[in-house]
Amino acid sequence: MDDTVTFTIPRTQLPRVVIIGGGFAGVKLAKSIAHKRFQTVLIDKHNYHTFQPLLYQVATGGLEPGSIAYPLRRAFKRTPNFHFRVGEVQDVRPAQQCVTTSIGEIYYDYLVIATGSTNNFFNLKDDADQFMPLKTVPEALNLRSILLQNMEKALLTQDEGLRKQFMSVVIVGAGPSGVELAGAISEMRKYVLPKDYPELDFSQMEVHLFEMADAVLPPMSDKSSANALAALERFGVQVHLHTAITSYDGNFATDDSGQQYRAETFIWTAGVKGAPPAGLSKEALVPGDRIRVDRYNRVEGFENIFAIGDVAAMVTDKTPKGHPMLAPVAMQQGEHLANNLERLQADQLMAPFEYFDKGNMATIGRNNAVVDLKLKSFSGFPAWFIWMFVHIFQLIGFRNKAIVFIDWVWNYFTYDRALRLIIRPYRKPGRTVITAEGPKDK
């Protein structure tokens, strides 16, 4: 840390709520307490909020990052008693009511941990530097670059096996991210890439999707899972259910039966775990690195520390493993906690949190999605239309809604993905990759 850096926000008479993380949970909480009597300090590693459900469209050239990410300062402009800082938390020190961060020490009256989740590579940790994850905007842009770079590399070899390797993609995990990405990449294979690369034979490009469970989109209804599987196979995605990947060496992915799949692009969407800050005791965590919270999202053992969103595990009879790690849960917990903090300040009893499940959805390319509502599941064009409407509606800000709408209309009618710029040349460790400066060795 720089000596010149000091955390300079003055205390007022208002109780200070420090929120770590500007994801769905943290932003919703900060918005919801904005006009209550608190001083709010929001800290995040990035200066923007990411709408993660559409990251896969950034990765496949359909949307710009600026359309799905939103500057946090802009989201809170003219919000009274609100302060935002870019910084990273190093340590929580409950005894001092203090958080140590890269930008100094921040004292709190209430601390809310909304640090979300991170990739869980399980026993493949050692191979993980060869993986492309998809949790952040920079990762999505890296994936966009590597997909396109690999096509450029495919043009530069006369070795057929190698050419096929550069073109092929392995995706691990058939949750919404994996399924939507597999659909988008096979659409690119069908409509976009053959126009850009008439010299390549795209019947050689394989798209594999691996899932350990016995269905794609495992948390959805059987009907929706079956519909999604059928749609993926129609798009030419090779789906491997009940199959685990046991290694990836940069060239070959190996599954648990010993079968090998040759692919240069290896995308990991298989697992997430909580991303708690340091300084909490091991006992505060459940398996999967989430923080155990009570019905009020309070971290067990503390009066004034809360956790919300993906990082929180509220273990109840109905949710023995905590709630699913989804945006709606995070937003509902953020809003609920705002009211509970107000109750706490007024010496009232807090209300227990109840998740209201509005349903689940995923899209698998053009005209195709699956939607599970409480009473009904449906798929195809109507589901796809609802999927688009719901996602546009949830974006922050009118500009982003408008630009995404225009880009989608454009992509739909032109069968195009316009944003095929290799701006962040990405290099696998130890590999030759075509960069802006030409191919480079390790």
Added chain:
Amino acid sequence: MDDTVTFTIPRTQLPRVVIIGGGFAGVKLAKSIAHKRFQTVLIDKHNYHTFQPLLYQVATGGLEPGSIAYPLRRAFKRTPNFHFRVGEVQDVRPAQQCVTTSIGEIYYDYLVIATGSTNNFFNLKDDADQFMPLKTVPEALNLRSILLQNMEKALLTQDEGLRKQFMSVVIVGAGPSGVELAGAISEMRKYVLPKDYPELDFSQMEVHLFEMADAVLPPMSDKSSANALAALERFGVQVHLHTAITSYDGNFATDDSGQQYRAETFIWTAGVKGAPPAGLSKEALVPGDRIRVDRYNRVEGFENIFAIGDVAAMVTDKTPKGHPMLAPVAMQQGEHLANNLERLQADQLMAPFEYFDKGNMATIGRNNAVVDLKLKSFSGFPAWFIWMFVHIFQLIGFRNKAIVFIDWVWNYFTYDRALRLIIRPYRKPGRTVITAEGPKDK
């Protein structure tokens, strides 16, 4: 270079034209010979064409890179006998009619060098790692990040001088880039940044513009230069004419009278020089590293090597230093050379190139621009309107035109610059900068 990399484009009976560089000149040439009887090979470091006149809007958060850059493969889809490769030229070997590149050896019948220009730091070369240039998309994104990061850093210090340093900007060079950037940054200071950073006092933020000549926009008419200067000063830009910067140490810029200016952001738009490939003799170059060409854009001493655009210096009585390094010259030379190559193939005489100057323009923020036509100069709102219309019209592709139009309408009515994401944390060498991972020391 990787052993597995081979340049694999087969020769046909058609004569092969190899074009180095996908800027205005190279793209125009490739488009213009597309339906003539040539095999065209275009090679560029990037997989996209950059519309450089609007880079400053990417740097100041008004436009996304995808709106002003265009994938080269998309620009040439379904073009017969056309091949594009991402790669970098290492060496031209006229004796073998061959170009050595990062992706292998490419043989040619006609070679066209359209490598453009690069930054010229003159005698400030040693300080240049502290400069922010603005010639490429990644540079524009880096500048966007550093402008915003420096505001975040300004919040983290209690040292008034340091805070002012983080907020202040020095721009060297009052050509179109420097003037347009100074206008855009002072607009951000007035309309955008105070909303994002209510804790900062923007009367402390200085924007300095330095120019060695005795007018801003030196190649334009006296009237336009005077109008531009008046507009800049109205916007609060401190313009220093007849003044050279002699050093910048990362904290202070020093001018030729010894006066010092404290600023963290130091932007260099002062000089360009040709960017010729290696392998041509020193005698082929004029001062400023441009390649001396005859009236047919032929490199002196060679029958089948041509240079067009910024890198070419066609020295005539009317143009003793070659043509100005502008997009219209590059495009006209590209188109003209296409016809001359066809004439050469048909054993006809080539036609000498004549530049048709349609005029010159620059904008200085909202409602304000200067336009010089052959017979008339004007400024203010009508000039600004024409500036917008001409620039939108010149962008490649309907999508980019539409998105830029929408972004501009949006920016105009909201007084906003929406794209304030710090996605490429930029670090000055040896300096602490707030990155996505928090501030980091050298």
